[in-house]
Amino acid sequence: MASKLHIDRAARTVLAGGIVAYPTEAVYGLGCLPFEHDAVRRLIALKQRSRRKGFVLIAAELGQLDDIVILPERPLRDEILASWPGPVTWSLPARSRMPDWLTGGRETVAVRVTRHPLASLLCRRAGHALVSTSANLSGRAPLRSVLQVRREFGAxxxxxxxxxxxxxxxxxxxxxGRTGATLRA
Structure with missing residues (x-):
């Protein structure tokens, strides 16, 4: 596991408006603060992806999503909460203040309370949910190691x-999160 120094440095980086790469449940992710428009714009350019795609946001705990999404009523709410923390991302109705650069212009935003220990700790240390998109150029395979990330993105x-x-x-x-249907298997 990464040391406290590594995690603190990653948290300071995102809090200063930077982009970090970090391990997630399956691949390396790229992240930044979701409401830091310059960082998100930089991330879109870095990945060479469409602004219309929107982003997944990860959190360490449900409270980090309170200002971002609206949870549905029961029974779907119970199903969502039972899947977190865990490897299920839910597309939920976005709060009215959610910018298009996060939602891709949709009324929903994809969110997850992650169970991955480092990703969760990074969100805790930063004190915020974070953008979490796979570390890769758009259309290419996601990267799965520090070495691959450094080769692909460098500085x-x-x-x-x-x-x-x-x-x-x-x-x-x-x-x-409105119907329970699987959008990506």
Missing amino acids: LVDYVLPGALGDLTRPTVIRD
């Missing part, structure tokens, strides 16, 4: 948090 990423990936072999499942 374009402000900090790379070393650590082990989780035990998934594919990115997390995404489900619709």
Whole structure:
């Protein structure tokens, strides 16, 4: 596991408006503060991805999502809460203040309370949910190691948090929080 110094440095980097690469449940992710428009714009350019795609946000705990999404009523609410912390991402109705650069212009935003120890600790130390997108150029395979991230992005990423990936072999499942339907298996 990464040392406290590594995690603190990664948290300071995102709090200063930077982009970090960090291990997640299946692949290395790229992240920044979601409401830091310059950082998100930089991330979109770095990945060479469409602004219309929107982003997944990860959190260490449900409270970090309070200002971001609206949870549905029961019974779907119970299903969502039972899946967290864990490797299920839910597309939920976005709060009115959510900018298009996060939602891709949709009324929803994809969120997850992560169980990955380093990703969760990074969110805790930063005190915020974070953008979490796979570390890769758009359309290419996600990267799965520090070395791959450094080769692909070099100094374009402000900090790379070393650590082990989780035990998934594919990115997390995404489900619709309004219907329960699977959007990405």
